[in-house]
Amino acid sequence: MTQDRPTAAELVRAVREFLEGDVMAATEGRVQFHTRVAVNALGMIERELTDGPGFVAAERERAAAILEHDISGHAGDARDLEIELAAAIRNGSLDDRLDAVRDHVRATVREKLLVANPGYLPPDPSA
Amino acid sequence: MSGAPDPEALARAVAGTVGDGSVVDLRRLSGGASRETWSFDLVDAGGARRGFVLRRDPGEHVGDSDRSTEYQLIQAAAAAGVAVPRVLTLLRPEDGLGRGFVMDRIEGETIPRRILRDDAYADARPRLAAQCGEIAARIHAIAPSSLPDLPGLDAAAQIEQYRTLIDTFGEPHPAFELGLRWLAERVPPPPARPELVHGDFRNGNFIVGPDGIRAVLDWELAHVGDPIEDLGWLCVKSWRFGVADRLVGGFGSVPDLLAAYEGAGGRTVDEATLRFWVGLGTLKWGVICIGQAFTHLNGLVRSVELATLGRRVAETEWDLLQILDGGW
Numbered sequence: 445m446t447q448d449r450p451t452a453a454e455l456v457r458a459v460r461e462f463l464e465g466d467v468m469a470a471t472e473g474r475v476q477f478h479t480r481v482a483v484n485a486l487g488m489i490e491r492e493l494t495d496g497p498g499f500v501a502a503e504r505e506r507a508a509a510i511l512e513h514d515i516s517g518h519a520g521d522a523r524d525l526e527i528e529l530a531a532a533i534r535n536g537s538l539d540d541r542l543d544a545v546r547d548h549v550r551a552t553v554r555e556k557l558l559v560a561n562p563g564y565l566p567p568d569p570s571a
Numbered sequence: 572m573s574g575a576p577d578p579e580a581l582a583r584a585v586a587g588t589v590g591d592g593s594v595v596d597l598r599r600l601s602g603g604a605s606r607e608t609w610s611f612d613l614v615d616a617g618g619a620r621r622g623f624v625l626r627r628d629p630g631e632h633v634g635d636s637d638r639s640t641e642y643q644l645i646q647a648a649a650a651a652g653v654a655v656p657r658v659l660t661l662l663r664p665e666d667g668l669g670r671g672f673v674m675d676r677i678e679g680e681t682i683p684r685r686i687l688r689d690d691a692y693a694d695a696r697p698r699l700a701a702q703c704g705e706i707a708a709r710i711h712a713i714a715p716s717s718l719p720d721l722p723g724l725d726a727a728a729q730i731e732q733y734r735t736l737i738d739t740f741g742e743p744h745p746a747f748e749l750g751l752r753w754l755a756e757r758v759p760p761p762p763a764r765p766e767l768v769h770g771d772f773r774n775g776n777f778i779v780g781p782d783g784i785r786a787v788l789d790w791e792l793a794h795v796g797d798p799i800e801d802l803g804w805l806c807v808k809s810w811r812f813g814v815a816d817r818l819v820g821g822f823g824s825v826p827d828l829l830a831a832y833e834g835a836g837g838r839t840v841d842e843a844t845l846r847f848w849v850g851l852g853t854l855k856w857g858v859i860c861i862g863q864a865f866t867h868l869n870g871l872v873r874s875v876e877l878a879t880l881g882r883r884v885a886e887t888e889w890d891l892l893q894i895l896d897g898g899w
Contacts, residue, residue: 477876478874478876484879485875485882488879526743529743530745533745533748534748534752549745549746550892552745553746554889556882556885556888560882561885564889
């Protein structure tokens with residue numbers, strides 16, 4: 445069943461704002477440092493809840509294309525495809541398409557950073 | 572071994588080497604998720620104060636890192652003219668304070684973001700890369716035969732080590748697989764005779780004052796191998812702390828580093844060799860981040876800080892891909 449508002453992302457945001465405001469102001473030293481770490485972690489969760497599903501779908505499509513898997517009709521797990529891709533890079537079986545592999549890997553790492561730490565990425569020229 | 576060390580036990584532990592006194596102003600210094608650093612003053616009967624630092628392993632550790640090796644290493648470095656804090660007391664089991672040692676407290680800054688941004692270090696910053704080169708050359712000139720037995724760890728062994736570790740964690744990292752392939756194709760010829768490698772020579776492990784580097788810390792990862800590893804590690808992007816265009820620690824340039832290194836007796840380093848070691852260092856930090864996250868996930872040390880390091884792995888993957896593409 446559909447949960448009532450706030451959504452999961454909205455709830456996480458509420459907790460993050462509480463930590464960022466009241467808790468940061470009331471703490472110092474290590475506890476304050478760990479509060480900042482927790483605030484960052486909640487920001488990741490918010491972005492993952494919002495953008496994660498789209499990123500995983502795109503990743504799955506790209507990985508399946510490189511591995512030449514038909515994923516229509518069943519749920520080929522993105523993580524399983526990445527495990528297969530990692531093993532194939534190691535054993536050299538994708539050496540005939542390394543440029544495509546690199547493009548995919550770069551795109552996936554970029555999507556991970558868009559969740560984990562968007563500020564780490566250089567400005568997107570297409571944006 | 573959680574919580575603050577007992578001040579009376581600490582005073583007893585150091586009495587034999589630095590004299591009687593009472594421990595005051597005991598406080599935990601920031602930094603070091605895997606190891607505790609405490610600062611304290613010892614006040615003697617006449618009221619004279621002297622500052623010390625206690626370094627010790629927290630919690631019940633898996634494995635057995637021998638602190639006496641690190642203690643002897645720091646003493647050898649001091650004898651070779653490398654600025655290090657004087658190590659005074661090696662903790663004994665009967666001290667009841669865990670494994671570690673007590674050393675002189677050297678005033679200065681270790682927090683990289685302050686070293687890179689505070690006005691107090693503005694004059695020092697342009698000199699730090701050359702200082703690093705000189706210090707590294709001095710460290711690498713210490714004959715391993717004069718030291719306690721250190722592990723031998725060359726480039727090929729490290730590649731193998733990180734590949735195995737990645738498999739142990741069981742999470743897919745295609746970016747690291749690309750990196751491992753790239754590295755394995757570019758292993759530099761090992762040095763004619765293996766040299767002492769500090770193993771964690773980077774911004775964050777230097778005590779810096781307005782006059783420059785006052786001491787090199789954290790000798791626990793020292794090993795014998797290819798000394799250029801230290802120069803590459805110093806240039807890893809994670810250790811530039813946001814000042815990405817200053818390749819050396821966020822404070823200096825590669826030509827400054829290498830010229831000073833060579834001038835102080837270090838060997839000539841070409842760009843391809845440095846790039847290899849920056850790449851291997853980037854991979855190493857990525858694997859360490861995975862390991863830190865699993866230290867939390869396995870329940871060894873539950874910590875939000877360790878947990879979130881798992882999500883910093885993507886930064887190192889990004890950096891490694893940049894290096895493969897010819898960037899820094």
